[in-house]
Amino acid sequence: MVGKRSSRDIRSESRLDVLHGLLSAGTSTRNELAQTTGLSVATVATIVQELRGEGLVVDAGSSALGAGRPTTMLRVNGERGRILGIDVAETYVRAIVFDASLEEVGSVEVPMDESLPSASSVTESIVRAVDTALRETAIDRERVLGAGIALPGLVSAEESADAVAPRWAARNVEVLRQLRQRIGLPLVVENPLKAIATAELWFGRGRTASSMVIANLGTGVGAGIVLEGKILRGATHSAGEWGHAVLVLDGRACRCGRRGCVEAYVGAPGIQLTLREIAPEHELADAAQRDFIEGLASAHRKSGGDPVIEEVLSRTAHYLGVALGDLAAIIDPEVLMLTGWTAWALGDDLVEPTKQELQRRAPVGATTPIDLGVSTVRGSSVAIGMATLAFERFLGDVGLSTTRLPLAL
C-alpha cells in the first residue's frame, strides 16, 4: 500500500514549517510565524515551546510595536551545535561546518587526485575532511548534531548501479560500510541532485513555490523536482535523471554510453563541443572546462562580440530551452530554476535566450509566463542541502520530525 501521512506527520511538518520560517526571517514573533506558516497562533506557540525544550529556539529580545504590550522575538539558536555538510565530488571532498541555524562557520577541501579513487581512498578523504574541518573550527565531536554526505552515483537505498557516474556506483556500497564504522557521527547520505533541491527548498525559491524544477548545469546535468514542498525521489531513488533524457534521437555520444542525451549538449563539455563544431580552431576550443565557460561569458559581454560565441550561446539556449520545455511539459512546475557553476557563470546571457526559446515552445495562447531564473543559493548548495538533511535527521532523533530520510546510518 501507499505510505500514508498520520496526524503525527502533520505535526512534524508544522514544526519544520516553523523552523523554516524562523530560519529565513532571522528573528520573528509567534504572530509573524503564524502568518508565514498559515498555522494558528496556538499551534505555533506549542511548537515554539517544543523547540525551546530542545534548545533549538531562544529569545531574541522583545519588540514593542504600537500600543500593545511588547512581544517576544525568537530566533534559531545557532549555538545549539554544529552540523556538517559534505560534498563528495569527482576530484575533491569539501566539508562545510554550519551552526544550528545553518550559517556557515568554516570549510575545508581535500583533493582526490586519483582518476579512479578506491572505496578506501574515498572514505579516507571524507574522514580527513571531517577531522580537519572540526579541528580548524575548534569544534568538539560531541557538539556535532550530525553530518550529511552527498555521494554521486547513489541511486537507491539498495545501491544499484548508475549511468551517470558509473565508476562511483559499485564503490558506494563499500564506502557506506566503511563510513558507518569510521565517521562516528549520525549520518545521512543522499545524491547531489536531491541535496541541491533540498537547499533550494529551504533557502531559495522553493520556500514560496508550490512546485519547482531545479536544473543543475555543470560538467554533468540533472534536475531536482519539488512537488508540494517535497523532493520527488522516485521508485528507485533516481527521479530527475533529465541529463540523460534524449534531446536528439541517435545524436551525440554521451559519457553514459547512450546517444543524444541532454547532457551531451548542455553540460559544459557539450557546450564546448558545440563551439568546436562551429569553429574547431577557436581559442576556447581546447580550454579547460571552467576556463571555457568563463571565457564564453566574458567574450559575450565584450562589445562588438565574437559571432562564434554568439552562435554557441544561441544554439545552447535552443538546446536548453527544448530540454527544459520537455521537463516543464511533463511536470508543469510553477517555477523553473537553473543552478550550478555553468548557470552562475553565464547567468542572464543564457537565461534570457533560453526563456525566449521556452516562450516560443509554450502552448499556443498560453497566458502563464515562464518563471525561469538562476538560483540565489550559491556557494556549495550541495553541502548546504546535505547539512539541512542532517538537521532534519537530528530533529527526527529528538522526536520532533517524522521525515523519512532515504539513507540514515
Next chain:
Amino acid sequence: MVGKRSSRDIRSESRLDVLHGLLSAGTSTRNELAQTTGLSVATVATIVQELRGEGLVVDAGSSALGAGRPTTMLRVNGERGRILGIDVAETYVRAIVFDASLEEVGSVEVPMDESLPSASSVTESIVRAVDTALRETAIDRERVLGAGIALPGLVSAEESADAVAPRWAARNVEVLRQLRQRIGLPLVVENPLKAIATAELWFGRGRTASSMVIANLGTGVGAGIVLEGKILRGATHSAGEWGHAVLVLDGRACRCGRRGCVEAYVGAPGIQLTLREIAPEHELADAAQRDFIEGLASAHRKSGGDPVIEEVLSRTAHYLGVALGDLAAIIDPEVLMLTGWTAWALGDDLVEPTKQELQRRAPVGATTPIDLGVSTVRGSSVAIGMATLAFERFLGDVGLSTTRLPLAL
C-alpha cells in the same frame, strides 16, 4: 504557502481507501478491509458506519469461516444511485451510466460530425447524450448522484489555451458556462488524461503501485502521472503533456505547430507516416487510422510476416522506448502502463520490443526490471475515470470526502 493536509483530510482518505478496497473485492469483511487498507479494525468499523449512514454500503450476508462466530460481509450498494461518465471526443460524445458501485448499466454515443463544432453544438451533443442515456436506462434524474465530463483541451481552472486540441480551448469556457445552466446535475470536469489516470488508479495497476505513469496511445498521445496515490495535476493543470515533448530535435511537423514531438512518431498518424516513409505504396499507407492500426496488428500475427510491417513495428518500438525512457528517467515510477486503442490493438506486438528498447536504455547495471504492460482497464477508461471523479464529488457533497476537485460546477 503549500497546501497542507489536515486530520480531516486523513479521515477522508481513509474513507476513500475503504470504498476502494470494497469496490475491488466485491464483498469483504471489516477485518479484510483493515488488512487491505492498513487501517485499524476500529477505524474501518467507524468508516463503515458512516458509509452505511449514507446508504453507500450494505450487508451482503455473513460468512462463518473456522470456529469463530459468523462475520458480516459488506458490499457497496450499487442501487444507491446512478453516476454518469461522459467522454467528449473530437468526433463523438459518449455517455456511460454506472451504478453506485461503478458497474456499467448502459451507454449511448452521439456523433458530432462537424469538423469544428461550435460551443453550442458541443453542449447540445452532451445534453442529448445525457438525456438519451437516462431515458434508455429508465433512470430518473433525481437518482443521479453526479456526472463527470472529460473535455479535451481543458488546461486549467482558469481555462487558458492549449496546444493539443487548440480548436477546443477557447470554446471550453463557453461550453462550461452553457453546461452549468443546461445539465441540471452536480458536475465535475477534467481533461481526458487525468480521467484515464483516475480509472487506472481506482481499477487498474494504480491500486497497488506507489507511483505510476500511464501513457495513452491513440490519435493523440499523452501521459497521466500518479504519485503516492494522487494524480499529478501541475501548476497550470497540464502535467503529463509528454505527447508534445521533443523526441527528434527539429524533426517531423506535429499538429501542435512544433516539430519532432513524441506524438508525431507514436500517435496513430505518426506510425502510419513511418510506414509511408518505408513503403509509400503499401496497402495500409492510406487506410483510415483505426483500420491501419488493426491492419498492422493482424499482418504482424500472420506467419511469414511482411518485412515492411516488421520494420514499422520495430521503428515504433524504438521511438516509444526512447520517449517512455525519458518519462521514466524524470519521474522514476514503479510502474509504466500503456493504454488507448493503439496500445490495446497492438498489445504485446508493441510492448515486447518496447520493453527491450527500454531495457537497452536503462542505466548500466540497473537491477530493477522495467515494469511495462497494457492497462487492463478497457472500454471507455475516460468515462470510467470521470464517473469515479463524479463519485468523489458526491462523497464530498455528503461530507465524506475533502478531495479538492479541479473544476466542480
